[in-house]
Amino acid sequence: MDQNNVNEAVLPLEKFIAYRLNQAAEKVSQKFALEYKKRYGMTRPEWRTLATIGQFGNITAKQICQHSSMHKTKVSRAIFTLEQRRWLKRTVDQNDRRVEHLELTLQGQKAYLELSDVARNFQDQIYAALGPANTAALETSLDAIETLIDTQ
Amino acid sequence: MDQNNVNEAVLPLEKFIAYRLNQAAEKVSQKFALEYKKRYGMTRPEWRTLATIGQFGNITAKQICQHSSMHKTKVSRAIFTLEQRRWLKRTVDQNDRRVEHLELTLQGQKAYLELSDVARNFQDQIYAALGPANTAALETSLDAIETLIDTQ
DNA sequence: AGTCCATCGTTACATATGCAACAAATTTTT
DNA sequence: AAAAATTTGTTGCATATGTAACGATGGACT
Numbered sequence: 001m002d003q004n005n006v007n008e009a010v011l012p013l014e015k016f017i018a019y020r021l022n023q024a025a026e027k028v029s030q031k032f033a034l035e036y037k038k039r040y041g042m043t044r045p046e047w048r049t050l051a052t053i054g055q056f057g058n059i060t061a062k063q064i065c066q067h068s069s070m071h072k073t074k075v076s077r078a079i080f081t082l083e084q085r086r087w088l089k090r091t092v093d094q095n096d097r098r099v100e101h102l103e104l105t106l107q108g109q110k111a112y113l114e115l116s117d118v119a120r121n122f123q124d125q126i127y128a129a130l131g132p133a134n135t136a137a138l139e140t141s142l143d144a145i146e147t148l149i150d151t152q
Numbered sequence: 153m154d155q156n157n158v159n160e161a162v163l164p165l166e167k168f169i170a171y172r173l174n175q176a177a178e179k180v181s182q183k184f185a186l187e188y189k190k191r192y193g194m195t196r197p198e199w200r201t202l203a204t205i206g207q208f209g210n211i212t213a214k215q216i217c218q219h220s221s222m223h224k225t226k227v228s229r230a231i232f233t234l235e236q237r238r239w240l241k242r243t244v245d246q247n248d249r250r251v252e253h254l255e256l257t258l259q260g261q262k263a264y265l266e267l268s269d270v271a272r273n274f275q276d277q278i279y280a281a282l283g284p285a286n287t288a289a290l291e292t293s294l295d296a297i298e299t300l301i302d303t304q
Numbered sequence: 305a306g307t308c309c310a311t312c313g314t315t316a317c318a319t320a321t322g323c324a325a326c327a328a329a330t331t332t333t334t
Numbered sequence: 335a336a337a338a339a340t341t342t343g344t345t346g347c348a349t350a351t352g353t354a355a356c357g358a359t360g361g362a363c364t
Contacts, residue, residue, distance in 0.1 A: 010206060010207060010264070010265065010268040011268055011271050011272050011275060012207050013200065013203045013204055013207060013219070013220065014219075015275075016203075016271055016275060017180065017275055017278050017279075017290075018177070018180040018181050018184050018271075018274070019200070020291070020294050021173065021176055021177035021180055021181075021294070022177040022181055023221060023294075023298065024173055024177075024294045024297050024298055025170070025173035025174040025176075025177040025178075026177075026221070027297070027298055027301045027302075028169065028170040028173055028297060028301060029170050029173075029174055031170075031301050031304070032170050043320085045320095045321095048165065048171070051165045051168075052165055054162060055162060055164050055165060060342085060343095061342075061343060062341085062342065062343080067165070067166075068165065069175060069178075071321075071322065071323095072342085072343070072344090073321075073322065073323085073343095073344080073345085074320090074321075074322085075343090076343060076344060076345090077320090077321095077344090079343090080344090096329075096330070096341090096342085097328080097329060097330090098328070098329045098330070098341065098342040098343070099329095099341095099342065099343090100342085100343080112162070113162065116162045116163050119163045119168055119170075120163050122170070123163060123167075123168060123169055125300065126169050126297060126300060127169075129296050129297070129299075129300045130293050130296050130297070133289070134289050134292055134293045134296065135293075137285070137286050137289030137290065137293065138169075138289065138290060138293040139172070140286055141282050141286045141287075141289065141290040141293075142172050142173070142175075142176045144281050144282050144286065145176050145179070145180060145278060145281070145282070146175065146176055146179055147281075148277065148278060148281040149179045149180060149183050150179075152183070195350085197350090197351095212312085212313095213312075213313060214311085214312065214313080223351075223352065223353095224312085224313070224314090225313095225314080225315085225351075225352065225353090226350090226351075226352085227313090228313060228314060228315090229314090229350090229351095231313090232314090248311090248312085248359075248360065249312095249358080249359060249360085250311065250312040250313070250358070250359050250360070251311095251312065251313090251359095252312085252313080
């Protein structure tokens with residue numbers, strides 16, 4: 001495919017960092033999504049919600065939104081689905097009855113630990129492919145990018 | 153917020169590379185999306201389609217799919233919208249009438265060059281924040297990650 | 305030529321998503 | 335204490351997306 005654009009100063013999409021980040025992120029996420037789709041028929045919001053509850057043990061929907069940057073309707077619907085599966089239980093806060101505390105059931109914990117294990121293997125493979133120097137630089141770069149955007 | 157998960161071996165979501173990449177990618181993309189939404193009311197698939205046609209000058213829908221990794225229905229709909237705006241014109245291939253060649257109109261080129269300029273400034277800011285070493289390492293890492301996923 | 309299969313791009317349908325409005329509970333203001 | 339404003343989580347609705355099917359065209363094979 002010939003590139004015959006007149007203007008040499010334009011930025012090729014494949015050199016544009018926003019695009020490159022999205023490409024890599026999407027590939028990695030879709031690869032990992034195969035695991036939770038195949039095993040449990042879960043969606044990405046469901047996996048992230050499960051992972052966040054599993055990580056914190058006891059958490060509210062609002063806190064899941066803050067920690068995972070997911071939209072509150074996504075979180076609300078993911079919680080509903082996980083509850084239907086009996087993977088989490090809700091407890092209404094006694095001091096503020098708007099708030100519900102979420103915890104995984106034993107089944108939910110089992111799925112979380114299994115997927116967490118897959119995630120760790122996945123992570124190890126990527127880090128092995130990058131090597132220690134690039135791994136460190138990647139983490140530093142992602143932090144720097146997020147900080148830049150947040151503080152702009 | 154206390155982290156009182158029982159199992160210390162689990163992978164915190166904010167250390168999981170698939171999640172980190174998505175976070176950074178989404179933040180950067182949404183920031184840049186403000187520009188084309190504000191100026192032209194464009195969507196992300198529309199911007200990417202415009203950028204790909206602008207970059208190659210003359211291209212088919214299928215080639216846009218291959219180069220941008222967008223689903224063909226996304227590309228089809230983006231082409232339709234860009235055509236409605238009179239930002240691109242189609243020419244049916246004389247040797248194979250299933251194929252349409254796409255080119256930007258003058259209006260389309262104008263928008264492309266303007267957004268391309270914004271993109272370059274955006275890129276420069278990110279690279280300035282990262283520094284040369286991390287910039288190089290980031291690009292290497294993204295390449296390595298994509299290659300790893302593709303060859304697995 | 306005629307049949308079968310592959311390819312390019314579009315569209316119908318079902319699902320996923322975000323925005324805005326909402327109910328219920330709580331907090332702040334007067 | 336009453337009224338107003340805020341917060342938590344849910345839901346109605348419109349939009350965005352992917353899958354599968356499709357029409358049109360072209361190529362391969364007989």
